[in-house]
Amino acid sequence: MKKFIIALFLGTSALLQAQNTISGTVTDMFNLPVKGVSVSISELHKGTTTDENGKYQFSNLPNKTLKINFTMLGFATQNQSVSIGSNEIILNVLLEEAIFEMDEVIVSTAFNKIQSQNVMKVEHETIKNLQRKGTSTLIEGLATIPGVSQVSTGASIGKPVIRGLSGNRVLVYSQGVRIENQQFGDEHGLGLNDAGVESVEVIKGPASLLYGSDALGGVLYFNPEKFANANTFKANFSQKYFSNTLGSNTSLGLKTSTDNWKFMTRGSYNTHSDYKIADGERVTNTRYNETDFKTGIGYSNSKFSSVLRYNYNKLDLGIPEEGIAEQSTSKKTEFPKQGIFNHLLSLNSIFYLENSKIDLDLGYIANDRSEFEDSNDAALHMKLKTFNYNLKYHLPKTGKIETIVGVQGMHQTNRNSGEEYLIPDAVTNDFGVFGTANYEWNRNVLQAGLRFDNRNIKTEAQGIAGEEGSFEAVDKSFDSFNAALGYKTNLVDDLTLRLNIATGFRAPNLAELTSNGVHEGTNRYEVGNTNLKTEQNIQTDLNLEYKNSHFEFFVNGFYNHINNYIYTSATGETINTNLVFDYIQDNAKLYGGEVGLHLHPHPLDWLHFETSFETVTGKKQNNDYLPLIPANNWDNTIRTEFKIKNLLEDGYATLNVSSTFNQKNVSGFETTSNGYTLLNLGFGGTMKLGKTVFDISVNGNNLLDKKYIAHLSRLKTDGIPNIGRTIVLGVNFDL
The missing domain is CATH 2.60.40.1120 (Carboxypeptidase-like, regulatory domain)
Incomplete structure (x- = not known):
């Protein structure tokens, strides 16, 4: 028996x-x-x-x-x-x-359509393509996407800007989890490394329907590296060298899969000296070191699919305060500096029912951020712990209608243990409920949704009331209703029209509500405002796209109206020689867009010409300009594709000319910026030497060693130029 x-x-x-x-x-x-x-x-x-x-x-x-x-x-x-x-x-x-690039599945939107079927226009770029441009950081690579810029502090810290909005107005997702790492500060980088990342998707516009608060200006959604194909094992090693910073980037990855189980792991180390400007001098203490480790394990069968991922990121960042002072090629950071430890744990699961499915994302982030002024005793030490969840139920399909309902939330604690307090100890709780539907007929797609959110912020009192560095206790609750409506149609076979109208919101952050002291890097005494209201916007997007086998053309236009836009305004007073700035609100508007074309002339199948122009204007209700609005940019690239028999496969060579225009439309405390043009070259492909196969890449960025200062550089107030000529050499082996 x-x-x-x-x-x-x-x-x-x-x-x-x-x-x-x-x-x-x-x-x-x-x-x-x-x-x-x-x-x-x-x-x-x-x-x-x-x-x-x-x-x-x-x-x-x-x-x-x-x-x-x-x-x-x-x-x-x-x-x-x-x-x-x-x-x-x-x-x-x-x-x-x-002829043109592959049409990718878009993960950041609700229904996971390929881009040509998607109602929203989402920019999709593989990390491999961004790395081919020779950029040294992930955010620097993202800034090459039309409509995306960065607020930078030297070569190490970059904050994404989408159509003129940045900081807490842009939400970042990694491993299916929203990143929370004190991103309110201009000098606080994302703490994300491009190793172990497959691609990035950029939503340019309010995405509060899907993501809640802080998605007012857009979303960056990073897709993790894919697992190996079933019943295979892969090992990968890559090495890059950067001439300007004498820097290197080393990465090693392993992954394997069976029919049901998947496993991957990747480690990388990034180290750079102070960067050189065009005249050969180095900007003191812009050096940095980064360690990154990612691993993941997955299982799937006929009932469910689940993936557990973990990312550890350690950053040792020099803070440039002296400008061009002591010249050194050391990679050991000096004081002042930042030390950041970031742990990200995510669990993404799908449960299959008879005619529907449940999608559950759970995430935990522990962000430990310290700033050291003149010793190894942290003057500022903040510990941010965040748990978030996202539960979506995909209802059974009814005819041509797909429907998703869900709940989303976050529990967050901030604790200080240093001598200085930038923001108080606090607890933040989010809760949101939403529903969205997608209807397709003939050449048309209609998508709509509604959402309600609540954010509750409680802070603890600190210090002596009225003195610098003191905080009053705050207990605030912010509610918001939001909606989105999108329509896509094929006007003719090769011509697509997309029209989207969406609202978004952002609750005031802790710095805006509670600040009471000198803000690092600005030399401003900032005073928070507990009476601030929720920022609420409505944006209209129009996308027209034409594509055939040899020609592609697109036009993106947007108009964004924001109620209760939060910004700082000088009071005319001074405290200890520092000007006092209050946080106040006013209505604002931003408008502009991107236009571009991609030409692949027949019969020159090896030749590509791409050009794009981007512009954004931001104004307050009184027609004064908003701060931190990127300058207009015109980008042109000629790319060739070729083979060298028995030596090089998938070869490419690129010539890029990027022209940034004058920025004269500035806010009251900003200064204007002059335009500049940068020349960049790239070459690479897959080499075969006997049985050995590997990828090579050579990039020359700012090849003419142009001396320039970007408008969104935080070193601009000290007159410090951006990085000079850089040669980047890269090699990538599949072992």
Whole structure:
């Protein structure tokens, strides 16, 4: 009897493993098999590639409708929806040739469509493409995307700016979790490293419907590195050298997968000396060191899919206060400096029901930030701990209507243990509930949603009332209703129109509510305002996009009206020689957009020309200009693609000319900035030396060694120029 039960169990297990498979053949327009096509089911974290006969297969799939993505350079991306319900499904796919970039699945929006099907215009860029530009940090690479800029402090700290909005007005997601790391401060970087990141998606506009408070200006959504294909093991090593900072970036990654289990790990180390300006002098104490470690484990079967990820990031950052002083190539930071430890733990799970699914994201972030003035005893020491959750229920599809409802929330504590207090000890709680629906018919898509949020902030009293560094106890609650409506249509076969109207909000942050002292790096005595109201905006976006096999053209326009915009205003008083600034509110408006084209002339299949122009204007209700508005930029790139037989595959060479215009539209305490033009070159590809295969890249940034000061540089007030000529050498091995 015992043997019979064991045999029955083994037989049943084998039968279950054999259930719900999907396989097929991928061919081109000439009915020839296509080898090396990437086939993926993103929500299951499953991936494979077609073999020499164009065949692929997945097994152990849930009983539901799955989206299967087929991508291959040189072919148009296909995103097939397949209802899984029988033991074996055959899905054969015909790929059509396409010259332009692959159409990627957009994860940051609710329904995970590929970009061509998406109602919102979302900028998608792979980290590999950003790295090919030779930038030294992740945010510097993002600033090359039209509509995105950065507030920088030297070469180490960068804060993203989306269409003129930054700080707490831009929300950042990593591993499916919103990043919380005291981002209210201009001198506080994101603490994110591009190692172990697959791609980034940029939502330019209010996204409070999906993400709640702080998504007033937009969202940066970082997609983590994909797991290895089933039943494979991969090892990867990369090394970069930066001539200007004598810096290096080293990364090593390992990953493996079975049909059900996945595992990956990656470590990287980044170290740089003080950066040089165009005349060869170094900016003292802009050196920094970064250690980053990422790991993840995943499991999926026919009932659920779950991924647990962990990211540890350690930053040792010099704070440049002396400008161009002692010249050194040391990588050991001097005082003053920052020490930051960031732990990010995320659990992303999907549970499959009969005709629906539940999507649950849980996250925990521990951010430990210290500032050291003249000794290893921290003058400022803040510990921020954040737990957040996001639960979404995908209702059964009704005809052509897809619907999602969900709840989202956050519990956050801030504790100080240093001598100085920048913000008080506090507890913040968020809760939001939302619903959104997507309706498709013929060439049209309509998407709409509603959301309600509450944020409660409680702070503790600190110090002696009326004296510098003291805080009164605060207990505030902020509510907001928001809505979004989007429409997409294909006017003709190659012409797409998108129109979106959305509202967003941002509750005042702790610094705006409670500040009482000199703000680091600004030499301003800032006074908070406990009577501040919630910022509330409404933005209209219009996107027109034309694309055929050899020509692509886009126009993005936006108008953003913000009620109760929070900013600092000089009172005319001084405290200890520092001007006093109050936090006040006024209505504001921002408008502008991006326009660009990509030309791939026939029969010159190896040649690409890309150009884009971006502009934004920000004004208060009285028509005074808003601060920290990026200057207009015109970017031009010529890219060639080539092969060198028996030596170089997928070769490329790029010539980039980026022109930033004068910025004369400044707020009361800003100064104007002159324009400048930078020349950048790039070269790379996949080399084959015998059986050894590796990628190489060579970049020359600011090749003419132009001396310039970016308008959004925090070193601008001291007249310190940005980085001079930089040569970047990179090599990447798949071991």
